[in-house]
Amino acid sequence: MSVMEKDTRSVILATGQAIMGRKGFSGVGLMEILAEAGVPKGSFYHYFKSKDAFGEALLDAYFADYLAAIDAILAKPGLTGAERLMLYFANWRENQSTSDCQGRCLAVKLGAEVADLSEPMRLALKAGTNGIIGRMQIMIEAGAADGSLRVPGQAADLAATLYYQWLGASVMVKILRTHDPFEKALEATRMALGMHAR
Template sequence: MSTATTSQPVDVRENIIATGQRIMAGKGFSAVGLNEILTGAGVPKGSFYHYFGSKDAFGEALLDSYFDDYLAEIDATLAQPGLTMAQRLMNYWQAWQQAQSFFDCQGKCLAVKLAAEVADLSEAMRLALKRGTSGIVTRLARAIEAGVAEGSLSIDDDADSTAHSLYQLWLGASVMVKIGRTMEPFETALSTTRRILHLPPD
């Protein structure tokens, strides 16, 4: 019984965050009111302010939670056994393509959805986005370095610059996919990625 009592506050907080991620991935940050989130989570307003001092503080916690999960998924993808680092990197981009489509992304496209909107609204949320995206780029750079060392890929620039370029390429492609309602920008990004990493066409 004591275990359930101890875990309940964490469960309530995580439930509010998970509900917010799902709703805001579809509607954006500004268009979603606290009442919609709390109704979806099935908790009273008092519970919200027990865990979050404001909507901005909630947004920061939401993004931190999102990136914690996202970075854990990247780590798992880039550590898949029995594959070269080039294959693991291409698996990452394939997973990106599936998660960031213009269909219902179930909260998995949150960073792409909110980045432009909240970076101008909240400094705390902008910094959360910066921390999260920096974590992604750092992991990509390490993976590229490992791929060069093992000989499964090669690059013309340094690993850090290449990782930044690739992340920006895919971020832009994600936006264009949503605008055009077509997966063609991802196909272009995939072929460009193969050229940058000097991999043969798929």
């Protein structure tokens, strides 16, 4: 694929991510994406076989960027495991705001919707969320090793539980139009990790 082709494909994906982040997967037609991207309709099928294939590529690109952002937190020097985890959740709260998140919260926006529509998109969501949980596990294990966190049980189970909790809080933020669910999730996270005495 040439540089120009990669650029066109990236523009279509970025435009789709922004629009679907606002409207969902089913609420957006290909023509709307292509018109906003400034790409002719025929070009779409050069890059994607179908809307479902586009959705799968969209989720793959979204999670690649998301996981790279977590990897940047993991690579920051001089932080404890607890500090890395709290930085991750601070970024989560910022990106999952009650205002228009412009595609930054695609897993929250599309998760329940597309999991029942397309098996490839469900698998892309599963792979992406497993990648997030795995990185959270690394931060939790690092915190247990450096003494900044008290971890009861298995770090993998705790990472999954915290992710599910924050995912639910993100949905409730959208419903309630307040950040209170994030505050409750943060408090529960601190309790689960033994951070209250600090």
